[in-house]
Amino acid sequence: MEQDTPQRIGVFGGTFDPIHFGHLAIALEVRHQLELDRMLLVVANDPWQKTVFNSVTPAGFRFEMVEAAVSAVNETVGATVLEASDQEIRRGGETYTADTLAALGSESVGAELFVVVGSDIAASLDTWERPEEVQRLATTVVAERGGNAGGRPPQGWEHVVVEVPALEISSTDIRNRFRNGRPVQALVPPGVIDYVMSNGLYGSAR
Numbered sequence: 001m002e003q004d005t006p007q008r009i010g011v012f013g014g015t016f017d018p019i020h021f022g023h024l025a026i027a028l029e030v031r032h033q034l035e036l037d038r039m040l041l042v043v044a045n046d047p048w049q050k051t052v053f054n055s056v057t058p059a060g061f062r063f064e065m066v067e068a069a070v071s072a073v074n075e076t077v078g079a080t081v082l083e084a085s086d087q088e089i090r091r092g093g094e095t096y097t098a099d100t101l102a103a104l105g106s107e108s109v110g111a112e113l114f115v116v117v118g119s120d121i122a123a124s125l126d127t128w129e130r131p132e133e134v135q136r137l138a139t140t141v142v143a144e145r146g147g148n149a150g151g152r153p154p155q156g157w158e159h160v161v162v163e164v165p166a167l168e169i170s171s172t173d174i175r176n177r178f179r180n181g182r183p184v185q186a187l188v189p190p191g192v193i194d195y196v197m198s199n200g201l202y203g204s205a206r
């Protein structure tokens, strides 16, 4: 039986291919500034807007990397501040945030949901599946990097802006770095680097 239903839940979805310190900075900062009870890093099963153009690493690998990163943070803090969610992977198929929010809403009745996006994708929120449902089910949070006015949601889309430390890190750059043997230690948590190397992801080799 569920006790003490948490009231404010952050939903930070991503491909996380792989997760990096930019993602963790957003998740921690938004959780702190909005005083959330839970912050979920939700790993997309099939990020269809990306897989149209490129393939992504199988979801199981991406999820385990998020788990490794999140556990290291929680261990350092000494509390569960971040959680890895495999909800979208278990549901399978193309990933729609509207479905994720609906499922969370029925699991945690009465909870207030916050869907977190980087300012680089905020302007494209209308291209998501059932955008009106996303707006109805959650408050949109735009994570803005270091006060640089970035993209905003389309007109009429209610949102709050949270300023996060500017870390110019992208998963695309990190995949290239692994492939080319360039340094990643300041960009990716150590547990994730170990995981990438031991599974030979991104063309890395020990």
Ligand code: ATP
Binding pocket: 013, 014, 015, 016, 017, 022, 023, 026, 116, 117, 118, 119, 120, 121, 143, 145, 167, 168, 169, 170, 171, 172, 173
């Ligand atoms: P890729 O380079 O493969 O496109 P990515 O680094 O943008 O990946 P995603 O997993 O696609 O990572 O991003 C998930 C979310 O994190 C998105 O909302 C994106 O805007 C945001 N994000 C990613 N990197 C950063 C960063 N360095 N600072 C702020 N937001 C970021």
